[in-house]
Amino acid sequence: MRTRWLGRSLFLGVAAVFAVSALGAGQITEYQESQAMGMESHIGKLTGHTKTGAQLYRRFCVFCHGSLGDGEGENAMWIDPKPRNFTLGIFKCRSTPSGTLPTDEDLFDTIGRGLLDSNMPPWRPLTGQDRADLVAYVKHFSPRFASEKPGPPIQVPPEPEVTAERIKAGQATFKRVECWKCHGVEGRGNGPSADTLTDDLNRPIKPFNFHDTDRFKCGSTDQDLYKIFMTGLDSTPMPSFMDNLKPDDAWDLVFYLRTLQPMRTKAKDIAKQLGLQPVSPNAAAAQPQSK
Amino acid sequence: MKSCYQSAGTLVVLLLVGLALLYSGPAVGAAAGGKITGTIKLDGTPAHQRPIDMSKDPVCAQQHTGNPVKTETVVVGANGGLEYVVVYISEGLPEGAANAVPAQPVTFAQKGCVYQPHVIAIDVGQKLLVTTADPTTHNIHPLPAAGTGNIGWNKSQSPGSPPIDTTWKAQEVAIPVKCNIHPWMHGYMAVVKGPYAVSDDKGSYTIENAPPGSYTLTAWQETYGTQTQKVTVASGKSVTADFTFKAK
Numbered sequence: 214m215r216t217r218w219l220g221r222s223l224f225l226g227v228a229a230v231f232a233v234s235a236l237g238a239g240q241i242t243e244y245q246e247s248q249a250m251g252m253e254s255h256i257g258k259l260t261g262h263t264k265t266g267a268q269l270y271r272r273f274c275v276f277c278h279g280s281l282g283d284g285e286g287e288n289a290m291w292i293d294p295k296p297r298n299f300t301l302g303i304f305k306c307r308s309t310p311s312g313t314l315p316t317d318e319d320l321f322d323t324i325g326r327g328l329l330d331s332n333m334p335p336w337r338p339l340t341g342q343d344r345a346d347l348v349a350y351v352k353h354f355s356p357r358f359a360s361e362k363p364g365p366p367i368q369v370p371p372e373p374e375v376t377a378e379r380i381k382a383g384q385a386t387f388k389r390v391e392c393w394k395c396h397g398v399e400g401r402g403n404g405p406s407a408d409t410l411t412d413d414l415n416r417p418i419k420p421f422n423f424h425d426t427d428r429f430k431c432g433s434t435d436q437d438l439y440k441i442f443m444t445g446l447d448s449t450p451m452p453s454f455m456d457n458l459k460p461d462d463a464w465d466l467v468f469y470l471r472t473l474q475p476m477r478t479k480a481k482d483i484a485k486q487l488g489l490q491p492v493s494p495n496a497a498a499a500q501p502q503s504k
Numbered sequence: 505m506k507s508c509y510q511s512a513g514t515l516v517v518l519l520l521v522g523l524a525l526l527y528s529g530p531a532v533g534a535a536a537g538g539k540i541t542g543t544i545k546l547d548g549t550p551a552h553q554r555p556i557d558m559s560k561d562p563v564c565a566q567q568h569t570g571n572p573v574k575t576e577t578v579v580v581g582a583n584g585g586l587e588y589v590v591v592y593i594s595e596g597l598p599e600g601a602a603n604a605v606p607a608q609p610v611t612f613a614q615k616g617c618v619y620q621p622h623v624i625a626i627d628v629g630q631k632l633l634v635t636t637a638d639p640t641t642h643n644i645h646p647l648p649a650a651g652t653g654n655i656g657w658n659k660s661q662s663p664g665s666p667p668i669d670t671t672w673k674a675q676e677v678a679i680p681v682k683c684n685i686h687p688w689m690h691g692y693m694a695v696v697k698g699p700y701a702v703s704d705d706k707g708s709y710t711i712e713n714a715p716p717g718s719y720t721l722t723a724w725q726e727t728y729g730t731q732t733q734k735v736t737v738a739s740g741k742s743v744t745a746d747f748t749f750k751a752k
Contacts, residue, residue: 298650300650301650302655303655303656310657311657311658311659312655312656312657312658313655357655389641389662390641390660390662391640391641391662391685394561394641394685395684395685405560405561406560406684406685406686406687409684409687410684410687413647413656445658445659445660447656447657447658448656449658450643450645450658450684451658452643452644452645452658452659452660452684453657453658453659453660454660455659456659456660456661456665456666456668457641457660457661457662457665
């Protein structure tokens with residue numbers, strides 16, 4: 214009699230322990246699963262859903278980015294730079310610090326803007342709601358979006374008035390933090406390290422030539438330019454300068470970079486009046502000038 | 505009625521014992537730790553190490569005039585001792601010891617436009633300080649593999665900047681680190697759980713405070729890969745585990 218109840222309670226006890234642990238394990242996977250499928254995006258008043266996002270993705274994105282979101286679509290082998298692998302959760306255009314996830318707005322803006330010098334066109338024909346749905350679907354590919362929050366977006370202070378002092382200070386900053394090592398003393402993308410640069414896929418990548426265009430990879434406004442060098446472009450050699458530049462230095466640098474660009478700007482007029490010459494770092498002698 | 509109370513009581517006790525077993529893990533730290541020590545050697549001719557041409561950045565080149573730095577993919581010291589080999593316990597470590605994080609930070613320094621040391625080992629969650637002593641700007645760009653749980657970043661560090669203060673989230677042997685501005689700069693951060701050591705210029709290493717037990721010990725070298733062997737650590741004693749890598 215005694216052995217019987219002991220045996221039964223032992224069985225029940227062990228079964229209960231297993232049940233508790235199995236329940237825990239089961240819950241985690243199901244929870245994660247629902248997180249991925251139920252991923253949403255929030256951009257202003259818009260809420261994006263994966264379900265509609267999936268349909269749009271299969272129509273517009275799958276050929277390059279692939280059905281698994283790993284950037285291995287059927288067109289991928291023909292194009293360079295390669296389509297983004299969404300499963301890594303690493304993106305160039307962010308308002309958040311290097312190594313953190315972008316915000317929904319960052320991804321939304323990237324889809325609408327496209328990426329300069331790549332095969333990613335601006336998807337302006339898609340409605341805002343479509344793009345929001347795509348953001349949700351793009352996010353569902355990476356487990357990072359289920360377990361991490363986007364980094365804190367960097368604050369861009371109000372743009373000050375452009376002055377001759379600020380442009381000169383910007384040029385000093387360009388020299389001090391050594392933008393010219395890759396971008397060249399004139400910002401033509403021909404600095405001493407330019408030929409050796411590779412992206413995270415170990416493919417050659419060119420530094421930006423400021424004389425080419427008035428747009429950048431991640432936008433065309435002064436605020437976009439500010440964000441680009443403060444956050445860095447993850448997966449490329451472009452680092453984050455957040456720890457090196459104070460907001461005032463950063464605005465000075467924005468104004469200086471604007472003097473290099475082809476369109477006429479107030480900054481460029483001031484630079485002309487100043488007779489601003491390219492920076493002459495000590496390395497200039499070892500580097501052929503492109504004049 | 506009485507047997508009902510009894511069986512309910514037994515059930516509760518068993519449940520508690522079961523849960524305690526599930527969540528506590530074996531007790532550690534009661535016994536004093538042992539030591540694992542040894543020498544790592546290279547059998548054969550080491551891969552040729554090229555002198556590095558730093559002329560693209562005179563600020564770097566000036567620091568090594570007449571004595572160029574060589575690449576460090578295989579560094580052999582006296583008597584064939586292999587430097588920069590990471591040794592760590594890869595299997596068998598009790599949960600508590602594996603999760604313990606040393607309080608002191610690990611420093612990865614940039615000096616003379618090379619990483620000093622070329623290879624560091626660091627615990628998951630241990631404070632990492634990336635410092636610079638160079639009069640030139642570097643960018644620190646660690647490239648963890650996909651799916652490891654570690655996320656890469658890329659930060660610029662100007663002369664006189666404060667150290668970059670960060671941690672790694674997951675075990676990964678080893679994360680390559682590079683500087684895009686100075687393409688010759690290469691290093692590794694081996695992120696492990698539990699006690700570790702990196703071999704010195706004589707090829708010798710010592711892992712202090714390994715809890716008593718039987719383990720798989722792994723040695724990793726960036727060119728020659730990994731080797732493992734079994735060790736048994738006794739409380740307060742020192743056990744020797746030597747490794748020999750074969751030159752390819």
